[in-house]
Amino acid sequence: MLRKYQSNRTTKTLIQRIFPALLLALCIAASPFAAVQAYAATSAQSHIDAVLLIDVSNSMKTSDKNKVASEAMKMFIDMLSTQGDKVGIVAYTDKVQREKALLEISSETDKQDLKDFIDGLDRGAYTDIAVGVEEAVKVLQNGSDPNHEPIIVMLADGNNDFNKSTGRTQSESDKELNAAVEVAKKNGYPIYTIGLNADGKLNKQKLADLSKETGGKAFSTDSADDLPQILSEIFASHLKLKVVPVQSITANGDYQDVTVNVPNGSVLEANISIMSSQPVTAKLTDPSGNAVTIPSKDVVLSKSSTYSLIKLLSPQEGDWKLQVKGVPKDKIDINLVFNYDLELKIDALPSATYKKGDKIDITSHLFSNGTQVTLSNLYQDMKAVLLATDIDTGDVQEIELDNSGDVFKGTFEVKESHDYELKVRAEGSSFYRESAPVKISAKAGGAATTSPPTGTGKEEPLKEASSNTLYYIIGSILLVLAAAAAWYVLNKKSARGFVGQLVVEVKDSNTGEKTYPQYKKLAGFRGKFTLHQLLQLAPELKESESVIFTPAKNDRLLLRSGEGVTVERSGRAADASRGLELKSGDRVSVSLNTVDKTIYLEYLV
Incomplete structure (x- = not known):
C-alpha cells in the first residue's frame, strides 16, 4: 500500500513539474505569429552524422x-570537424561483414580509430545491396543526433551477386531495398552513391535511383584515383560548401609557393587537401608573415599514401603562403574546403496573411553561433536572392536582394491571391546558405489579420480579438491533449526504452570461424526485443527468438531464455529462465543447439 502511495505521489510530482513547461510551450505555440517565427528561427546544423557504406x-x-x-x-x-561530428561504418557483401556504430569525434584519436577500422576490412564472396543500405539506415536510426545533418555515403559497383545456396532472389532483395529507402526518405537520410566502373560493369542507374529517391547525389568514375576528389565534393555539397580549387602543380623537387586565401573571419576550419601519388612535404606562413609549424596547436596534419590534409583551426583572415615539395614530375592537386558556423535567417514578418497587391519588406541576416553577424564585407562578398514560390502554380520568382550593408534586403509584391513560400539564398565563393522557408497566404479570407505592408502594426481590434479567441480555444485543446499524453507516457512501462549497445559475434562450432564484432545500438528498441531481431532475423538463427531482452533499472539489461538454449556467463551455465541481469561490461554466450552456433554478447553502456 505504501509503495502504491509513493508511486502515485511520484507521478503527481512529475505532472506538477512538467505542467508549467507544457503550458508555456503551448502558449507559445498558440501565438498568432508562431507560424512565422517557426520558419524564421531554426537552429544551425553545422555537424554531420555520417555512415560510410562500403x-x-x-x-x-x-x-x-x-x-x-x-x-x-x-x-x-x-575533413570532418575536430569535435562534434559522428561517423559510423558498415562494410557489407551479402551480409554485414563488419560494422561500427556512430562514434562521436572528440579527438584525433577517435578519427584514427575509425581509419584503423577501415584498414582492417576484409573481402567477401557475394553482394546484396539491400543488406548494406538497410543496415546503414538502422545505424542512423539508432544513434543520429536530431540536430545534426545525417548522410549515407555509399561506395559500390551497383550489382548484386547472390549465394545460390541461400535461395535469395532479386525480387526479395529489391523489396527489402525499397523498404529501406522509404525509411531513409521518411527520416531525411540522403544517400550519396559513388559507382566504380573500372571493369565496365557498373549498374549506374541503380545507384542513381538510390540517390534521387533519398535526396542525395550520384557520382561515378572509371578510376579509383578520382575518389578523394569525389568525397571532397560530397562533404562540401552536404554542408552547403564549395570545393575551391587552389592550384595544380607539377613537382620539381623544390618547394613551390601556393597562395591559400582565407576570405573572412567566420571560417571555423580551413581544410587544405594535397593529393599526390608520391610523398610530399609542406611549409606554412600566416598572413602576418610568421612561419607556422605543421602540426601545431592550431594546425592539424593527417597523412596517407595518397593525400595530405592540413586543417587550420579558426584561421586568420588573409593570404596564407603554402610551400609544397614533391617528387619531380609528380602531379599535385591542391583544394580548399572551409567549414563555417553560419546560418541564414529571414527576419520575422509582421503577419502570415496578406492580400493581392501588398508589398512586403524582406530582410535577412547571417548568424554565427546564434549571434547576428555584422561584418559588412561578408555580406558584400555574397550575392543574395529571394526565391518566391507560388505554391498554387509552382512558378518561382527570383528577386535580387541588396547587400550594401550588413543585411540582405528587398521587397516582394503579392501578385495573386495565392499561397507563397519565401526563401533567401546567399552565395559566396566558398559556401552558400539557404534560409528556412516562410509560408504566407494571400487567399480570400486570409486578409482578416493582414497588417499594413509598411509594418506599422495597426490591426482591426474586432478581428484581432476573434483571432485570439480561436488561438485560446486551440491552445486549451492542445493543453488537455498534452496533459493526457504526459500521463500516458508516465504510466506506459511497456514502452520503456533501452540504453547502450550489444557487441555481437557469431562462432560456428564446426569450423571454429567467428564473425567480426558488430556493434548494435539498443536505443531504437522499446519494451522488449529478441536476440533474433538483433541478428537481423537470419532464418538459420530462428532458434534465438526464445532469447528475450527487457530494460532493467540503473541502465541494466535483463535477459530471459526459453528451453533448448544454453546461456553461459564467466564460463558457467546460468539460469536465464527467470531473468539474467547484465550490467555494462558483462559478457555472456548463447549456444544454439540446432545449428551448432554460439552467439557471444557483450553489453556496453
Whole structure:
C-alpha cells in the first residue's frame, strides 16, 4: 500500500513539474505569429552524422586494386570537424561483414580509430545491396543526433551477386531495398552513391535511383584515383560548401609557393587537401608573415599514401603562403574546403496573411553561433536572392536582394491571391546558405489579420480579438491533449526504452570461424526485443527468438531464455529462465543447439 502511495505521489510530482513547461510551450505555440517565427528561427546544423557504406565483395578488387576507396573514406573522416561530428561504418557483401556504430569525434584519436577500422576490412564472396543500405539506415536510426545533418555515403559497383545456396532472389532483395529507402526518405537520410566502373560493369542507374529517391547525389568514375576528389565534393555539397580549387602543380623537387586565401573571419576550419601519388612535404606562413609549424596547436596534419590534409583551426583572415615539395614530375592537386558556423535567417514578418497587391519588406541576416553577424564585407562578398514560390502554380520568382550593408534586403509584391513560400539564398565563393522557408497566404479570407505592408502594426481590434479567441480555444485543446499524453507516457512501462549497445559475434562450432564484432545500438528498441531481431532475423538463427531482452533499472539489461538454449556467463551455465541481469561490461554466450552456433554478447553502456 505504501509503495502504491509513493508511486502515485511520484507521478503527481512529475505532472506538477512538467505542467508549467507544457503550458508555456503551448502558449507559445498558440501565438498568432508562431507560424512565422517557426520558419524564421531554426537552429544551425553545422555537424554531420555520417555512415560510410562500403561494398567489400570480391568484385571490388577489380574496380579498386589499390584500395583507393579506403583512402578516400579516410580523407572524408579527416575533413570532418575536430569535435562534434559522428561517423559510423558498415562494410557489407551479402551480409554485414563488419560494422561500427556512430562514434562521436572528440579527438584525433577517435578519427584514427575509425581509419584503423577501415584498414582492417576484409573481402567477401557475394553482394546484396539491400543488406548494406538497410543496415546503414538502422545505424542512423539508432544513434543520429536530431540536430545534426545525417548522410549515407555509399561506395559500390551497383550489382548484386547472390549465394545460390541461400535461395535469395532479386525480387526479395529489391523489396527489402525499397523498404529501406522509404525509411531513409521518411527520416531525411540522403544517400550519396559513388559507382566504380573500372571493369565496365557498373549498374549506374541503380545507384542513381538510390540517390534521387533519398535526396542525395550520384557520382561515378572509371578510376579509383578520382575518389578523394569525389568525397571532397560530397562533404562540401552536404554542408552547403564549395570545393575551391587552389592550384595544380607539377613537382620539381623544390618547394613551390601556393597562395591559400582565407576570405573572412567566420571560417571555423580551413581544410587544405594535397593529393599526390608520391610523398610530399609542406611549409606554412600566416598572413602576418610568421612561419607556422605543421602540426601545431592550431594546425592539424593527417597523412596517407595518397593525400595530405592540413586543417587550420579558426584561421586568420588573409593570404596564407603554402610551400609544397614533391617528387619531380609528380602531379599535385591542391583544394580548399572551409567549414563555417553560419546560418541564414529571414527576419520575422509582421503577419502570415496578406492580400493581392501588398508589398512586403524582406530582410535577412547571417548568424554565427546564434549571434547576428555584422561584418559588412561578408555580406558584400555574397550575392543574395529571394526565391518566391507560388505554391498554387509552382512558378518561382527570383528577386535580387541588396547587400550594401550588413543585411540582405528587398521587397516582394503579392501578385495573386495565392499561397507563397519565401526563401533567401546567399552565395559566396566558398559556401552558400539557404534560409528556412516562410509560408504566407494571400487567399480570400486570409486578409482578416493582414497588417499594413509598411509594418506599422495597426490591426482591426474586432478581428484581432476573434483571432485570439480561436488561438485560446486551440491552445486549451492542445493543453488537455498534452496533459493526457504526459500521463500516458508516465504510466506506459511497456514502452520503456533501452540504453547502450550489444557487441555481437557469431562462432560456428564446426569450423571454429567467428564473425567480426558488430556493434548494435539498443536505443531504437522499446519494451522488449529478441536476440533474433538483433541478428537481423537470419532464418538459420530462428532458434534465438526464445532469447528475450527487457530494460532493467540503473541502465541494466535483463535477459530471459526459453528451453533448448544454453546461456553461459564467466564460463558457467546460468539460469536465464527467470531473468539474467547484465550490467555494462558483462559478457555472456548463447549456444544454439540446432545449428551448432554460439552467439557471444557483450553489453556496453
